[in-house]
Amino acid sequence: MLKFEIIPVTPFAQNCSLIWCDETRQAALIDPGGEADKLLAAIARRELVLSKILLTHGHLDHVGAANQLREQTGVRITGPHQEDAFWLDMLPKQSQMFGFPHTPAFTPDAWLAQGDKVMLGNCELEVYFCPGHTPGHVILLSQAERLAWVGDVLFAGGIGRTDFPRGDHATLIRSITETLLPLGDDIVFIPGHGPSSTFGHERVSNPYLTQPIW
Numbered sequence: 001m002l003k004f005e006i007i008p009v010t011p012f013a014q015n016c017s018l019i020w021c022d023e024t025r026q027a028a029l030i031d032p033g034g035e036a037d038k039l040l041a042a043i044a045r046r047e048l049v050l051s052k053i054l055l056t057h058g059h060l061d062h063v064g065a066a067n068q069l070r071e072q073t074g075v076r077i078t079g080p081h082q083e084d085a086f087w088l089d090m091l092p093k094q095s096q097m098f099g100f101p102h103t104p105a106f107t108p109d110a111w112l113a114q115g116d117k118v119m120l121g122n123c124e125l126e127v128y129f130c131p132g133h134t135p136g137h138v139i140l141l142s143q144a145e146r147l148a149w150v151g152d153v154l155f156a157g158g159i160g161r162t163d164f165p166r167g168d169h170a171t172l173i174r175s176i177t178e179t180l181l182p183l184g185d186d187i188v189f190i191p192g193h194g195p196s197s198t199f200g201h202e203r204v205s206n207p208y209l210t211q212p213i214w
Contacts, residue, residue, distance in 0.1 A: 002123040002145050006190060007042055010034040010100070014061040015192055017149055020048050021121025028052035028120050029069065030140065030149050031062040031192065034100070036069050052120060055079040056151030057137040058087025059164075060094040060103060062192060067106040076109035078118065081129055084136025086166075112138045128179050132172025133160030141183060148189040148199075154180060156197035159208045176209065 004019040010033045018039065020027035027048035032039055043050050050073055053066050057080045066077050087094070088105055095103040112118075114129035118140065125140045133152045137160075140149045152160035154176055162169040180189075185200025203209060 002120070002142050002147070004147070004190070005042065005046075007039060009038065010061045010064065012061040013193060015190060015194075017190055018042055018046075018048075019120065019149075020046070021123045024121030025049055026051045026121035028054050028118075030054045031056055031151060032065040032069055033061040034064040036065040036072065039065065039069070040072070050075050052118070053077045054118065054125075054140065055108065056139060056149065056192070057134040058084035058090075059134065059152070060091060060098060060100060062151065063088065063091070064095070064100060064103050066108075067104065070106075070109075077106070078108060078110045079112040079127075080108075080134075080138050081113060081131075081136035082111040083131065084134050087134060087136070114138075128183075130172075130175035130179050132162060132168055132170075132175045134164070135166045135168075137175075139180065141187070146184065146187050148180070148183070148187050150180065150189045150191055152192040154189060154202060154206075155191045155193065156195050156202070157206055158194075159206070160192075173208070181209075 001022050004017050007016045009016045014033040016032050017030040025048050027050050091103045091105045112127045116127035118125040128139050130137050130139050130153045187199045
């Protein structure tokens with residue numbers, strides 16, 4: 001069974017998720033945006049073994065601690081989609097822009113693409129390509145638990161910004177309506193910021209989806 005803990009990090013209160021297979025104790029961090037010591041302490045407290053670092057997209061508040069964690073633990077970085085490589089190359093500029101400590105550029109050990117599967121112990125995550133907020137955004141879905149980690153694609157009552165370089169509003173709306181929502185109304189999603197919700201609740205109540213501005 002897949003379990004998780006949300007650990008907010010960075011001044012942007014980004015929802016980093018510590019996820020793990022409760023049978024094997026293998027763990028992964030989804031979007032470790034900062035505060036590496038805090039994240040490692042949470043892993044140690046639960047007596048887990050970190051085996052993966054997973055990224056949904058290349059924005060600083062989602063990836064800022066990834067390379068530090070790789071250097072400290074030797075664990076590989078997987079994701080996002082290769083279309084977000086330019087965001088990872090721009091990390092020094094991003095950190096300067098948002099007043100974060102200097103963050104060097106890095107390249108993940110593997111990119112993710114539509115249809116990929118990520119194994120964590122005995123648990124499987126499906127990868128879906130959902131561009132719009134960034135051109136290389138992916139989301140991760142546990143079919144067994146009906147849980148999705150959606151980064152900054154969709155929020156409770158909102159959607160991701162599209163005013164950053166290579167963001168596109170129409171593409172984001174299509175990613176949500178054609179890729180996410182058809183996965184099922186019952187799916188609980190953990191967004192990059194703010195509280196969780198379900199696809200079904202957002203489908204009927206989210207103003208960006210019920211009255212989309214194209």
